[in-house]
Amino acid sequence: MNQVALLLAATLGAGTPLAIGSLGLLVNERSGVLNLGAEGVMLVSAVTGFAAAYHSGNEWIAFLAGAAAGAALAAVFGWLVIWLNTNQYATGLAVSLFGAGFSAFVGTGYVGRKLESGGEHSVPLLRDLPFVGTALFRQHPMVYLAMALAGAAAFFLYRTRAGLVLRSVGESPESAHALGYPVRRIRLAAVMVGGALCGLSGAYLSVVYAPLWVEGMVAGRGWIALALTVFATWRPARVLLGAYLFGGVTMLQLHLQAQGVQLPPQFMSMTPYVATIVVLVLISRNPLWIRVNMPASLGKPFFPGS
Amino acid sequence: MIRLEARPSPSRLAGILSPVIALVITVGVAAVLFLVLGKDPMRGLSVFLVTPWNGVRALTELGLKATPLILCSLGLALCFRSNVWNIGAEGQFLIGGIFGGGLALLVTVHPVALDRWGFFPLLVLAGALGGALWAAVVALLRDRFNANEILVSLMMVYVADLLLSWLVFGPWRDPKGFNFPQTMSFAAATGVPRLVPGMRLNLGFPLALLVAVATWLFLFRTYRGMQLQVGGPAPRAARYAGFSSRAALWISLLVSGGLAGIAGALEVAGPMGQLTPYVSNGYGFTAIIVAFVGRLHPLGCVLSSVLLAMFVIGGELAQSRIGLPAALTGVFQGVLLFSLLACDTFIQFRLRWRARA
Numbered sequence: 191m192n193q194v195a196l197l198l199a200a201t202l203g204a205g206t207p208l209a210i211g212s213l214g215l216l217v218n219e220r221s222g223v224l225n226l227g228a229e230g231v232m233l234v235s236a237v238t239g240f241a242a243a244y245h246s247g248n249e250w251i252a253f254l255a256g257a258a259a260g261a262a263l264a265a266v267f268g269w270l271v272i273w274l275n276t277n278q279y280a281t282g283l284a285v286s287l288f289g290a291g292f293s294a295f296v297g298t299g300y301v302g303r304k305l306e307s308g309g310e311h312s313v314p315l316l317r318d319l320p321f322v323g324t325a326l327f328r329q330h331p332m333v334y335l336a337m338a339l340a341g342a343a344a345f346f347l348y349r350t351r352a353g354l355v356l357r358s359v360g361e362s363p364e365s366a367h368a369l370g371y372p373v374r375r376i377r378l379a380a381v382m383v384g385g386a387l388c389g390l391s392g393a394y395l396s397v398v399y400a401p402l403w404v405e406g407m408v409a410g411r412g413w414i415a416l417a418l419t420v421f422a423t424w425r426p427a428r429v430l431l432g433a434y435l436f437g438g439v440t441m442l443q444l445h446l447q448a449q450g451v452q453l454p455p456q457f458m459s460m461t462p463y464v465a466t467i468v469v470l471v472l473i474s475r476n477p478l479w480i481r482v483n484m485p486a487s488l489g490k491p492f493f494p495g496s
Numbered sequence: 497m498i499r500l501e502a503r504p505s506p507s508r509l510a511g512i513l514s515p516v517i518a519l520v521i522t523v524g525v526a527a528v529l530f531l532v533l534g535k536d537p538m539r540g541l542s543v544f545l546v547t548p549w550n551g552v553r554a555l556t557e558l559g560l561k562a563t564p565l566i567l568c569s570l571g572l573a574l575c576f577r578s579n580v581w582n583i584g585a586e587g588q589f590l591i592g593g594i595f596g597g598g599l600a601l602l603v604t605v606h607p608v609a610l611d612r613w614g615f616f617p618l619l620v621l622a623g624a625l626g627g628a629l630w631a632a633v634v635a636l637l638r639d640r641f642n643a644n645e646i647l648v649s650l651m652m653v654y655v656a657d658l659l660l661s662w663l664v665f666g667p668w669r670d671p672k673g674f675n676f677p678q679t680m681s682f683a684a685a686t687g688v689p690r691l692v693p694g695m696r697l698n699l700g701f702p703l704a705l706l707v708a709v710a711t712w713l714f715l716f717r718t719y720r721g722m723q724l725q726v727g728g729p730a731p732r733a734a735r736y737a738g739f740s741s742r743a744a745l746w747i748s749l750l751v752s753g754g755l756a757g758i759a760g761a762l763e764v765a766g767p768m769g770q771l772t773p774y775v776s777n778g779y780g781f782t783a784i785i786v787a788f789v790g791r792l793h794p795l796g797c798v799l800s801s802v803l804l805a806m807f808v809i810g811g812e813l814a815q816s817r818i819g820l821p822a823a824l825t826g827v828f829q830g831v832l833l834f835s836l837l838a839c840d841t842f843i844q845f846r847l848r849w850r851a852r853a
Contacts (some may be wrong), residue, residue, distance in 0.1 A: 276841060277837070287826070287830050291828070295823040359722075470644060
């Protein structure tokens with residue numbers, strides 16, 4: 191029983207970076223911009239966050255630094271695709287490749303360094319509940335923040351005027367422009383929110399989850415977060431669900447490895463990637479389902495007055 | 497106030513100048529970076545831009561490093577022109593390496609009466625088969641289930657990497673290799689025939705150039721090649737004309753997977769001579785940059801492969817000679833692609849001065 195509770199707790203921890211990053215990308219994509227640079231943004235903020243934590247000793251400063259780095263890199267991406275009309279796919283790939291190179295370069299001096307432990311976190315009183323206490327209430331605050339973020343994103347998108355405007359920009363930038371909304375500035379804001387949340391997720395990975403810096407440590411989570419937005423058909427609650435599903439898959443395979451299951455560890459490590467492919471296949475099988483839910487202008491450039 | 501204004505027709509001049517300007521910007525960024533790092537910028541730049549060209553040995557190494565980039569980028573250019581976003585060349589490269597390496601291992605254990613020249617076609621075939629197989633999964637899932645090829649091809653890179661790792665840590669590990677994760681060294685007869693005595697440059701280089709010519713002929717001199725390219729910029733026109741987008745998907749993925757696979761097999765049997773977990777230098781990802789810098793044109797791909805190979809060698813030299821991390825190469829490659837994309841804006845747009853109304 192206690193094993194199950196621990197596994198659940200670990201699942202939440204592993205799902206959190208995916209959830210935060212993917213929620214950011216969801217807001218990003220709802221404005222009609224697809225950022226394939228998520229992996230690069232997460233790498234750059236992972237190393238930035240780690241460096242900040244290493245020098246300041248404060249993980250909240252690290253999260254802030256990670257988010258700022260993510261937003262800055264996303265702003266470069268946004269400027270290129272929104273104002274200079276560069277191809278979104280190619281520019282996103284450029285961010286990913288640049289991020290991989292830049293983080294490896296900056297991080298050379300941090301490989302093998304250790305962070306001071308942030309200590310145990312728990313919610314008073316609730317942590318002592320049987321089973322539920324272990325499973326849910328002994329988590330890093332960021333885990334709860336991810337849940338709150340999903341709620342906030344849903345509220346913002348479906349219950350506020352700003353959210354409505356953002357969605358309309360994603361569905362039809364021409365109409366939004368005709369109504370007088372600053373389409374390009376709205377898109378840039380959405381891209382930067384996406385970058386900041388991917389950055390937060392990267393910093394969480396290197397400061398709390400790992401906690402260490404290794405070259406390429408994001409290990410495809412940026413891409414999985416992108417896949418999650420498709421899996422969730424661009425709904426915040428489903429993003430959260432999907433992220434925990436992936437966290438569960440990751441943790442279960444680690445758990446089985448630790449139990450000494452007779453399967454090469456490499457095959458176990460493949461599961462998150464294979465699961466992503468399987469999930470994409472299942473969800474995309476019905477093209478209509480995707481077409482109805484996808485922001486209509488996703489990936490298409492918008493140039494006012496052309 | 498400066499405004500961007502759409503050009504009546506795309507500028508050819510801007511298209512050709514763009515990579516040159518991007519390179520100049522990258523060199524400028526590099527010089528500033530060297531200054532910030534407290535290194536002499538002239539020395540730093542000469543390590544990246546001059547040393548890789550200096551002497552016969554350096555030139556042959558440049559050709560050797562350019563070979564996998566040419567092969568991978570030609571396939572990617574074909575894909576991107578057909579609007580198929582295969583970004584998993586790295587994985588297809590690794591599987592090609594596994595197939596080619598596996599064949600070489602087999603021949604090493606059970607010798608056959610073949611010399612290097614006789615083995616070469618088999619090696620190329622094995623690599624092509626492996627890479628094409630890996631890309632076929634992407635094509636199948638896109639064709640049959642509409643699964644996004646960007647994400648699937650990228651996920652397949654991680655799977656390929658783990659597969660290679662399993663092989664060299666497990667069943668294919670050299671029993672006499674002191675537990676290092678590597679296969680035994682391949683027999684001499686499986687090596688790729690070399691071109692210059694004493695140098696590592698091999699038959700792969702002329703093969704890559706030949707493939708470039710073939711790609712040019714296919715793209716610009718065949719009806720099928722034209723059909724493929726219409727689907728990219730104008731999918732509706734292509735459908736109206738009856739050009740199959742499924743054919744474009746399968747052809748571009750199988751060809752690019754096959755070419756990346758050949759590159760992997762040549763790398764494993766050529767300069768490496770055994771399988772290790774580190775078969776690729778990130779060639780499959782660098783090839784994406786190569787393809788764009790080369791304007792998705794076969795000749796451009798060859799030229800930009802040499803350019804990016806120069807950066808790869810420069811990074812290695814920067815590490816050994818001026819004590820900078822080799823990861824610097826990745827930074828420069830990223831900056832190059834960024835500046836290129838920004839410069840490409842001026843193919844479709846021009847700047848206009850306009851007074852504020």
